Amino acid sequence: MSRFQNKKALVLGGTSGIGLAVSRKLADAGAEVIAVSRRGAIEGDAAGIQVDSCDVLDRKGLAELFDRHGPLDYLVCAATGGARARGPFLDMDLDAFQGSFAKLWGYTNAVHAGVPHLKADGAVVLVSGSPARRCRPGMLAISTVGNAVEGFARALAPEIAPKRINVVSPGIIDTPMFPVSGKEREETLSNMTGSHLIPRAGQPEEVAEGILFVLGNEFVTGTTVDVDGGALLS
Numbered sequence: 001m002s003r004f005q006n007k008k009a010l011v012l013g014g015t016s017g018i019g020l021a022v023s024r025k026l027a028d029a030g031a032e033v034i035a036v037s038r039r040g041a042i043e044g045d046a047a048g049i050q051v052d053s054c055d056v057l058d059r060k061g062l063a064e065l066f067d068r069h070g071p072l073d074y075l076v077c078a079a080t081g082g083a084r085a086r087g088p089f090l091d092m093d094l095d096a097f098q099g100s101f102a103k104l105w106g107y108t109n110a111v112h113a114g115v116p117h118l119k120a121d122g123a124v125v126l127v128s129g130s131p132a133r134r135c136r137p138g139m140l141a142i143s144t145v146g147n148a149v150e151g152f153a154r155a156l157a158p159e160i161a162p163k164r165i166n167v168v169s170p171g172i173i174d175t176p177m178f179p180v181s182g183k184e185r186e187e188t189l190s191n192m193t194g195s196h197l198i199p200r201a202g203q204p205e206e207v208a209e210g211i212l213f214v215l216g217n218e219f220v221t222g223t224t225v226d227v228d229g230g231a232l233l234s
């Protein structure tokens with residue numbers, strides 16, 4: 001029997017990209033899954049997945065969401081949250097820099113509201129990104145936010161034990177987060193990954209496998225797992 005059979009998971013950002021791949025894999029493995037996003041709609045196969053809507057920046061909405069769906073075994077935070085500033089720091093609009101932290105506030109809102117609704121052996125996963133520990137030119141804001149996400153999880157793990165929290169850090173992944181299509185999409189993803197040890201964009205399912213690993217392995221907490229095609233070493 002799958003270790004996810006009869007488990008209940010809430011996936012924030014679970015209607016697209018990495019979160020949707022997690023929702024599908026958990027549902028296929030026998031878990032009850034609620035995928036949540038602002039629009040609350042899934043394009044394509046949504047077999048076995050319930051959908052709800054909430055903005056992770058809306059704390060009251062989150063409290064109501066967890067009241068509706070708790071108690072939970074798993075909480076996955078994979079919502080993008082908002083726009084990130086790009087470019088060199090000294091040229092950066094500081095309001096845009098601060099705005100980049102919407103992703104962190106979304107995660108911390110969700111963890112604050114959601115962890116009390118987790119069962120005693122429950123687990124949380126946050127999604128950071130390879131720029132956290134391999135900052136390339138123009139990525140300072142994204143890198144800083146990613147570092148904050150990873151540091152938050154390490155600092156929180158002792159406070160919530162025996163509940164667990166881990167981070168999965170993707171490299172460049174082929175998801176709707178990149179809004180271009182056709183040849184332009186191919187070129188964008190290939191330019192961003194050409195120097196990686198595995199020179200291609202990852203698939204959301206490959207990241208989802210990392211997320212299911214840290215959800216299901218009861219000996220893993222307070223750490224970050226990289227699923228990035230070797231981006232950190234290139």
Ligand SMILES: NC(=O)c1ccc[n+]([C@@H]2O[C@H](COP(=O)([O-])OP(=O)(O)OC[C@H]3O[C@@H](n4cnc5c(N)ncnc54)[C@H](OP(=O)(O)O)[C@@H]3O)[C@@H](O)[C@H]2O)c1
Binds near residue numbers: 037
């Ligand atoms: N793709 C990559 O290359 C990559 C690399 C490193 C890290 N990541 C991280 O991985 C996570 C998932 O990214 P993805 O590529 O899967 O993105 P995606 O395909 O664009 O999916 C983002 C999901 O988040 C939801 N969302 C966005 N803002 C929200 C909000 N304020 N409240 C609730 N839901 C919200 C979206 O639905 P609605 O629009 O309906 O709300 C959607 O379901 C993000 O944290 C991203 O930073 C991605």
